[in-house]
Amino acid sequence: MLDLIATTRSPGEIFAKRTCVINRLTATSPNISSARLTRISAADLQLLFDLYNEIFFDHRINEVYQGQLKFSLSRRMTKSAGKTIFPRRPDKIGPGDMTIEIRMGTDFFFKYDEIESNKTVCGITTTSALEAFLLVFEHELCHLIEFIHFKNSSCRGKRFKAIANHIFGHTTSYHELPTQRQIARVKYGLKIGDPVTFTYEGKSIKGILFNINKRATVMVRDKNGTFTDNRGNRYMKYYVPLESFE
Numbered sequence: 681m682l683d684l685i686a687t688t689r690s691p692g693e694i695f696a697k698r699t700c701v702i703n704r705l706t707a708t709s710p711n712i713s714s715a716r717l718t719r720i721s722a723a724d725l726q727l728l729f730d731l732y733n734e735i736f737f738d739h740r741i742n743e744v745y746q747g748q749l750k751f752s753l754s755r756r757m758t759k760s761a762g763k764t765i766f767p768r769r770p771d772k773i774g775p776g777d778m779t780i781e782i783r784m785g786t787d788f789f790f791k792y793d794e795i796e797s798n799k800t801v802c803g804i805t806t807t808s809a810l811e812a813f814l815l816v817f818e819h820e821l822c823h824l825i826e827f828i829h830f831k832n833s834s835c836r837g838k839r840f841k842a843i844a845n846h847i848f849g850h851t852t853s854y855h856e857l858p859t860q861r862q863i864a865r866v867k868y869g870l871k872i873g874d875p876v877t878f879t880y881e882g883k884s885i886k887g888i889l890f891n892i893n894k895r896a897t898v899m900v901r902d903k904n905g906t907f908t909d910n911r912g913n914r915y916m917k918y919y920v921p922l923e924s925f926e
């Protein structure tokens with residue numbers, strides 16, 4: 681089998697190749713024309729994969745992997761920014777019948793510029809949403825490559841870290857992109873447990889900020905509510921976009 685891993689590149693070489701991917705992507709994609717991300721489609725992920733396969737791997741991924749690749753986007757991912765989904769029992773599947781899916785979360789990148797913070801991804805300081813997106817995509821490509829060669833993959837392992845470092849110069853397996861919780865704190869001055877007010881069906885409603893994911897969860901005192909606290913108070917649960925608080 682051709683070895684996709686036996687490649688060690690200098691940081692300068694990696695940066696030049698990544699810049700080449702960015703230039704080709706922004707020239708070709710109907711959705712991405714600058715380093716800011718406001719729209720993206722699954723077809724853009726296929727295009728991005730093709731560019732990486734060409735520029736970083738001389739088209740060799742397709743020679744080594746005969747299965748299918750699937751690309752998808754999710755607006756619901758709130759912790760990890762990307763995910764690679766493998767078959768559970770690869771030994772039971774013929775090489776041509778295998779499907780591996782790369783799923784990219786979108787909100788981390790659409791909200792990249794919401795607050796000023798250190799936005800390191802895989803140990804590399806990023807300066808734009810698109811650069812951050814590419815680094816997460818590279819991390820998922822490392823999962824794909826490790827899986828193709830070894831039939832399993834974990835970014836906690838030494839082997840994965842060596843692959844990601846040799847091919848893309850990554851030094852960690854996580855991102856420090858702003859989460860909704862950080863955006864709530866820095867941009868809106870809100871933290872869990874705070875009293876909040878918002879408008880619902882024309883009425884001003886007061887409650888307690890209970891959780892923050894894609895939207896904030898607010899508990900509002902209501903004698904008909906279905907949630908009860910340990911003092912017997914009843915609450916109704918509301919999901920409120922962060923920008924809707926008064």
Ligand SMILES: [Zn+2]
Binds near residue numbers: 819823834835853
């Ligand atoms: Zn990972």
